[in-house]
Amino acid sequence: MKNIYLQIPDEESLKTRLVLATVTRTQGSTPQKPGSSALFSEKGLLHGTVGGGVVEGRIHNSAREALKSGKSGHFTFNLNNDISDTGEAICGGTITVLLDADPSKSITVFRQISDSLKSRIPGVLITMVTDHDDSSVLINRYWMSNQSIARIQKEFLEKISPVVTDQISKGNCSDYREMTLSLPGEEPSSLFLLEPVFPPDQLIIAGAGHIGRALAHLGSLLGFEVTVVDNRSEYANMENIPDADHIIVKDIGLALHELKKVDDTYVVIVTRGHKDDAEALKPCIGSDLAYTGMIGSRNKVNAMRDSFLEKGIATKEQWERIYTPVGLEIGSQTVEEIAVSIAAQLIQVRNGRLKAE
Numbered sequence: 001m002k003n004i005y006l007q008i009p010d011e012e013s014l015k016t017r018l019v020l021a022t023v024t025r026t027q028g029s030t031p032q033k034p035g036s037s038a039l040f041s042e043k044g045l046l047h048g049t050v051g052g053g054v055v056e057g058r059i060h061n062s063a064r065e066a067l068k069s070g071k072s073g074h075f076t077f078n079l080n081n082d083i084s085d086t087g088e089a090i091c092g093g094t095i096t097v098l099l100d101a102d103p104s105k106s107i108t109v110f111r112q113i114s115d116s117l118k119s120r121i122p123g124v125l126i127t128m129v130t131d132h133d134d135s136s137v138l139i140n141r142y143w144m145s146n147q148s149i150a151r152i153q154k155e156f157l158e159k160i161s162p163v164v165t166d167q168i169s170k171g172n173c174s175d176y177r178e179m180t181l182s183l184p185g186e187e188p189s190s191l192f193l194l195e196p197v198f199p200p201d202q203l204i205i206a207g208a209g210h211i212g213r214a215l216a217h218l219g220s221l222l223g224f225e226v227t228v229v230d231n232r233s234e235y236a237n238m239e240n241i242p243d244a245d246h247i248i249v250k251d252i253g254l255a256l257h258e259l260k261k262v263d264d265t266y267v268v269i270v271t272r273g274h275k276d277d278a279e280a281l282k283p284c285i286g287s288d289l290a291y292t293g294m295i296g297s298r299n300k301v302n303a304m305r306d307s308f309l310e311k312g313i314a315t316k317e318q319w320e321r322i323y324t325p326v327g328l329e330i331g332s333q334t335v336e337e338i339a340v341s342i343a344a345q346l347i348q349v350r351n352g353r354l355k356a357e
Contacts (some may be wrong), residue, residue, distance in 0.1 A: 001298055002200075002220075002223060003117065003200070003223075004020075004037040004039060004048040005037075005110045005114070005125070006110075006114055006117070006129070007039055007046070007047045007048075008039070008104075008106075016041050017042070017067055018040065018041055018104070019038050019040045019067055019103070020037060020038075020039055020099075020103040021037065021050050021059050021100075022036070022050075022097065022098045022100070022177060022193070023035065023037070023050050023051075023095055023096070023097055024074070024096050024097065025095075025096040026093060026096070027093050027094045028079075028093025028094060029079075029093045030051070030055075030079060030093040030094070032051045032055075032095070032347045034196050036048070036049065036050050036051075036054070037050065038050045038059075039103075040060055040063040040064075041346070042064060042067055043309070044060060044249045045060065051095065053097065059097055059099075062099060063099055066083060066101040067101065069136075070096070070101050070102065071132075071134070071136035071138055072101045072102070072137050072138070072139050073099050073135075074097075074129065074191075075270070076094055076095070076096050076097075077096075077097065078094045079094060082115075092271070094195075097200070098129060098137075098139070098193070100124070100139050106140075106141040107356075108318075109125070109141045109143045112143040113125065113197060116197075117197070117199050117200070120199040121145050121199070122145065122196065122198040122199065123143055123145030123197055124143075124145075124194050124195065124196050124197065125141065125144075125197050126143075126144055126192060126194060126195075127139060127140075127195070128140040128192055129190060129191040130190040130191075142228050165274075177193075177194045178194070187191065191228050191236070197224070199264070200223050201223070201224055201225070201264045201265070201290070201350060202224065202225045202227065202264060202265040202266065203215075203224035203225065203226050203227070203265075203266045203267075204227045204228075204229065204256070204259060204265060204268070204278040205228045205267075205268050205270065206229050206245075206255075206256060206267065206271055206277075207228075207252075207269065207271040207274075207276070208228050208229075208232065208235035208241060208247075209230075209235060209272055211270040211335055211338055211339055211342075212228055212230070212241070212270050213240060213241050214339035215270070215339045215342055215343065216228055216244045216335050216343075217243045217339075218340065218343040219243070219343065219346070220243040220244075220245075222343060222346070222347065224266070225249065226243060226246070227246040227247070227259070228241050228248070229231075229248045229250065229252055229259075229280075230248075230271075231249065231250060231251050232249075233249045236248070237249075243349045249343065252276050252280045253279030253280055256279075256280050256282075256283040256284065256297055257282075261283070261287035261288060261289050261314055263288045263290050265289050265290060266289070266290050266291040266292075266293075266349070267280075267289055267291065267292050267296065268293045268294075268295075268326060268342055268346075269281055269284075269292075269293065269294040270295045272297065273308065274300060276293070277294055277296065277303055277304070278307075278308075279323070280294075281308075284322075285313060285314045285318050286318050291319065291323065291345075291350075292322050292323065293323035293326035293327070293342065293346075294323070294324040294325075295324075295327075295338075296324060296326075297323055297325065298325060301324045301325055323345060326341075326345065328345045328348070329341070340349050
């Protein structure tokens with residue numbers, strides 16, 4: 001899922017009044033964790049999720065009230081209902097949600113986030129929530145990255161910078177934090193929500209055929225920044241693969257050699273033939289990639305393995321890091337099923353990597 005804040009600066013969204021809902025705190029069993037966000041209009045959910053089902057329905061009702069009143073608020077929803085209450089949530093916990101009745105006031109901050117992520121610069125979104133006299137809240141936002149620190153007032157920075165710097169250095173997207181501070185000259189105390197925001201993991205698909213196209217679609221749904229590489233312009237184009245963020249028409253081996261291969265990058269090799277697969281794989285050997293997967297029958301994979309080891313292109317340990325034949329074993333038969341098996345393996349590796357961190 002694409003970052004929710006990248007949906008807000010869109011010109012089409014600016015024509016419609018929106019409410020931004022963000023889960024700020026949970027207790028017990030809940031459908032979403034702190035930091036989960038969703039955009040609502042009068043008609044309903046537009047992007048993201050704050051729980052789905054009954055929970056999201058209740059939050060949407062509150063969002064509609066916020067649209068009418070123009071007032072932002074902090075609300076707690078009890079999900080600990082009896083199982084006989086078929087129209088209510090029975091997760092067994094509570095969820096606290098911040099409803100921003102006018103996220104367009106933070107449009108400059110959201111555009112700063114967009115610019116940072118396009119340059120693959122991480123940072124922390126700081127949301128300052130202050131109680132107002134009429135039981136509503138005032139919301140101010142700041143974007144703090146290595147390039148934006150100078151924009152934030154000094155006294156504010158001195159209070160919050162150590163915590164934010166710690167968030168950036170951890171590189172943990174799931175570490176959402178809240179804290180209460182009294183800033184100089186400001187009463188009452190304000191609640192600060194610190195949300196690390198990082199560039200999306202990159203998925204490089206070598207091959208723009210049927211599997212590459214299906215996988216690009218799934219990769220986009222899963223929140224990857226998708227790049228498709230192929231030397232055939234009739235396949236490697238936005239009309240054929242509309243879900244790709246980037247398309248590179250070039251010799252596949254050369255393109256893979258030139259692309260950065262870092263630890264937030266996943267490469268899936270699904271070219272049209274054995275030779276192209278081998279040329280795409282060679283630059284990936286011994287790299288820092290989070291994942292390298294290659295399609296192929298076991299006979300083809302074994303033959304390539306023997307060739308790579310014999311020629312010294314890869315060591316036994318390096319070869320064992322390659323996911324091949326690619327994908328989880330789910331008995332895939334069709335192109336779409338193969339793409340699902342690959343996407344499932346990407347999720348498995350990504351989630352395992354995040355837990356390890």
